[in-house]
Amino acid sequence: MGPKKNPYLPEIVTVVRIIEETPTIKSLQVVFDDPERMKNFKFEPGQVGQLSVFGVGEATFVINSPPTRKEYLQFSVMKVGEVTSAIHELHEGDKLGLRAPLGNWFPYESMKGRNILFIGGGIGLAPLRTLILFMLDNRKDYGRITILYGARTPIDLCYKEDLKDWGSRDDVDLVLTVDNEYPGWDKKVGLVPNVLLEMAPKPDNTVAITCGPPIMIKYTLIALSKLGFKDEDIITTLERRMKCGIGLCGRCNIGSKYVCKDGPVFSLAQLKSLPQEEY
Numbered sequence: 333m334g335p336k337k338n339p340y341l342p343e344i345v346t347v348v349r350i351i352e353e354t355p356t357i358k359s360l361q362v363v364f365d366d367p368e369r370m371k372n373f374k375f376e377p378g379q380v381g382q383l384s385v386f387g388v389g390e391a392t393f394v395i396n397s398p399p400t401r402k403e404y405l406q407f408s409v410m411k412v413g414e415v416t417s418a419i420h421e422l423h424e425g426d427k428l429g430l431r432a433p434l435g436n437w438f439p440y441e442s443m444k445g446r447n448i449l450f451i452g453g454g455i456g457l458a459p460l461r462t463l464i465l466f467m468l469d470n471r472k473d474y475g476r477i478t479i480l481y482g483a484r485t486p487i488d489l490c491y492k493e494d495l496k497d498w499g500s501r502d503d504v505d506l507v508l509t510v511d512n513e514y515p516g517w518d519k520k521v522g523l524v525p526n527v528l529l530e531m532a533p534k535p536d537n538t539v540a541i542t543c544g545p546p547i548m549i550k551y552t553l554i555a556l557s558k559l560g561f562k563d564e565d566i567i568t569t570l571e572r573r574m575k576c577g578i579g580l581c582g583r584c585n586i587g588s589k590y591v592c593k594d595g596p597v598f599s600l601a602q603l604k605s606l607p608q609e610e611y
Contacts, residue, residue, distance in 0.1 A: 342384050342429025343369065347422055348404055353490040354483075356411045357455055358420055361397070361404040362428060374433075375399055377440060377463040378569060378597045381432030383407060385418040394459040394569070395432060400469035405432070408458045408490065436597050438463050438567065443539050447475040451552050453524050453544025454483050457490050459569045460543055464498070471503060478533060482509040482524040482544075486517050507531065525551035528559075535561040543569050553600055563601035 345362040353359055360383075364370040375395055384390035391413075397406035409419045422428070440463065448467060452460045460479075467474050479498060483489045489508065499506045509520035509527045520527050524544065533540075540561050542552045549568055556566050 342431050345430045347426050359408045361406050376437035377466045378437035379433035380435045384429035388418040389415045391415040396458040396461045398462045398466040410455045444473045447538040448477050449540040450479045451542040452481045453548040456544030478505040480507045484511050525555040528555045539565050541567045566600035569597045
């Protein structure tokens with residue numbers, strides 16, 4: 333065996349495509365500079381990577397392309413701080429550092445044969461996207477797939493090409509909503525948890541997976557419980573809390589759990605065993 337790899341040392345990737353999702357969110361498609369690494373890179377749906385802009389810093393983002401599609405790795409970045417602003421300045425052909433894969437993943441094996449309900453808000457569709465595409469690429473393994481996705485306005489909806497595709501499929505039920513009336517918008521209007529209660533999906537043989545802004549997650553979890561979903565059938569992902577990604581910095585803990593090592597994917601049953609704080 334060779335020398336142990338330094339977990340803090342990023343590998344070099346090149347940006348091959350940039351997609352402007354919304355005025356504040358960009359998706360970057362990257363490939364490893366080492367073609368062997370690209371070919372052999374393995375990850376699971378829901379795992380994350382730390383992207384580093386040299387001289388600026390690094391931040392954690394879910395790998396939102398699925399492991400069934402390996403031409404590139406995709407990360408979606410909302411411009412909110414120094415690192416994300418630096419990422420938004422990048423061009424195709426620029427270099428980044430990447431440490432991946434990190435964290436745990438969605439328990440897709442135990443979901444086989446079950447109906448799947450995805451509930452996303454804003455950029456919270458990113459971690460769900462990797463699992464949605466993975467399940468669509470393994471369609472026969474899963475039951476009915478329902479996707480409820482909302483944002484403040486139609487402009488703030490990410491992955492518009494995917495939404496068009498999912499909306500046209502007869503094996504996917506897609507429900508889109510925006511917070512308030514908007515000129516030309518002819519779909520649902522209302523906050524995601526309220527639309528969820530309106531839809532009243534049946535909990536029988538169904539797993540619900542949610543990600544979005546903390547306030548949306550909070551009320552979605554309440555709504556799912558009201559609808560009769562069991563805690564172990566409700567799954568969320570908290571990668572926005574991750575810092576170093578390997579459990580050393582100690583800044584992403586909830587009680588005794590580190591989001592980066594024990595998460596970022598948790599069932600509501602697992603979260604309820606931790607100190608109650610805003611997820």
